[in-house]
Amino acid sequence: MVRRAGRLRTLWTADPVSLLPRPIRDRVPAVTALIRDRMPEFRSPLRSTRVTSWLGIALAITFPVCFATGLVSHLIQHPPSWFDWPSAPTQLYRVTQGVHIATGIATVPILLAKLWSVYPKLFEWPPVRNLAHLLSRLSVFVLIGAALAQVTTGILNIARWYPPMPFFFTVAHHWLAWIAIGALLVHIAVQLPTVRTALARRPADPGEGAHPVHRRGVLGAVGAAVGVVTLVSVGQTFRPLSRLDLLAPRRPDIGPQHLTVNKSAVEAGVTRADDRYRLHIDGPRPRVLTLAELAALPHRTVALPIACVEGWSATGHWTGVPIRHLLALVGAPAGSRLRVESAQRGGLYRAATLPAAHCRDPRSLLALRLNGAELDLDHGYPCRVIAPNLPGVLQTKWVDRLVVLP
Template sequence: MWPPRLRVGPFRRGAFTSRLRSPRLTSQLGLLLAVAFGVCFLTGLLSHLIQHPPSWFWWPSRPVWLYRVTQGLHVATGLAAVPLLAAKLWSVFPKLFAWPPFRDPVHALERLSVLVLASSALFQLVTGVLNIARWYDPMPFGFIAAHYWTAWLAIGSLLVHIAVKLPIVRRALGATPRPTHGDGLSRRGLLAAVGATAAAVTVATVGQTVRPLRDLSVLAPRRPDTGPQGLPVNTSAAAARIVVPVDFRFLLVGPRARHALSLADLAALPQHTVSLPITCVEGWSADARWTGVRVADLLALLGEPGATVLVESLQADSPYRSSTLAPPHARDPLTLLALRLNGEVLHPDHGYPCRLIAPNRPGVLQTKWVSSMTVVSP
């Protein structure tokens, strides 16, 4: 028991009176949260590997909608986890004030693992929501690295927690539910309310990925049809401090040849129009028609079909000022050095004078304001 002088506020006797809390409810909420976190972690890890590929990683160019689905799942399950985590923390809240804080070293380790799990889960969800809203002022650290490493911390502590609590979960789910009395909400009603809240959050945001739901997605920070030429913009030309030289030349560099092509030279090459979605890591995606020169045709000018290509931008200071185009994308006929968008010359905010567009890649790798392509390996 708590010492008498500390029995105030949440520490007082009888501070928590809800009959809805039970091991069964906590287990049910925990299973739902584990599924949401598991899907969110795996799709987030996939996105990180696509953007920062290790030597063993391979990512295809087809189907063109695959990254759109995986990243949409990542954001949707992350947002749905917010009410699930809130309900799960509520269900175990009284245990945070148990006395003594721990009974033995094993119990102390268990309590520490719960603290790590709760802290890392809250960090992931809060920073994820801030990233979706592109509100970085409250984060005095690099979002990408912090979000990635904390994800491993969260999933590791979640697996440990599941292993420790599995016997309790099995007993709780297998036992006959204890009825609740009174005129208030039942446990089933509470689960239904939490599920409905998660569904409402999903419907109110997933329209930025699932086009038929866009009119219902009132909380989505991006509408796929807004912005210049009907596409959203994350970084404008002004924000990126882009200055296009009057005598702009696109540099095409290979081990045996080098070409400096003006916009007129690029326009004189065979032009192709493709319909491809552009998908942002923040969850929104939008379809568009792109017109330009196939990257495979540009590589043919160098005699290097299907090579690995470094694509560089006029943007000076950005972690995404360049991207690497792997062979599956470099040789795909849908991959373009785009000059036009939806039938119009590229707007500066969409990458004028030319930009990369390739199937099944994150938007941050669809390099804008392209200045050069260099073969880095045949």
């Protein structure tokens, strides 16, 4: 047993060249010298372990923030049996998703600077010194791949440009996030001693490589880039900065009835059909209501935001029938959920489930009017769901059927 442990320790720390057959091992020095002579130089007075460490600390902050807020959004859209998302506070999802998108965009310049600061190490020779070094390098490649994939797919989703992604973005982005955060934790564990040593040195230490002025210049440039990209994109959530919203693909106040839309009626394949419209409500006492009968029911007006997963949000004044009134109309038992089905043709979110907490909330409406006027067709005419503290993708438009669920 002791002998076997010793062999494993030897393999873990051994130079991989020493494990090769002798004829090949004898040729390694000449091949190594040839490769080393042809490798480019990556020297720069701007690079240093200290700069790399500070950039790593920044990523160790932004990545967990993105991961936590993104996980919240994923659980709301694909809730497991143990997950329960409240209907209050009203602005909670608007804040969490706004932070998620803003932090993700701010991560881009930090990630690029971090890769710039360390990419010469990818060309070190020999590429592998022992098994432990091999596993360390593999974890770095996994982290780099997952991080770049997360940032790229996230930006494509914000822009709603899906042709480059031949997969369901939500699920892929979710699992990539787990891979990225796992690789990040491994990387932190491996690099923590190096980071502590680099930050413990005095800034003027000649062994640090880059001059303190250079280090401050690099970090200052990255910080300025983060500030600029945040300033020109966060306006889609933080309305006081909406006029500076140059990078975000949405101006929330531009669109029918001063509210933007993600999917139009043309895209959904929905046309206006007032006389033929019927709302089917399946429950203990099923009902079928015409548009006139819906309009005759008690109405309420509430101010609620539409908060989209792409990061934009805007508040509208919605008027309609409280969901809990419709549930009572068909004799739904207390604690019921509601499956909401749309008249749109296909789509991954053609139907959505409204949680019990939102069904009970008096602010959850089957809305017929927006900002004092009849719903525009692009906003879901003749009626749509609007509920507090839910992603816009679950606020189903063009509703034609409600199904009471236990």
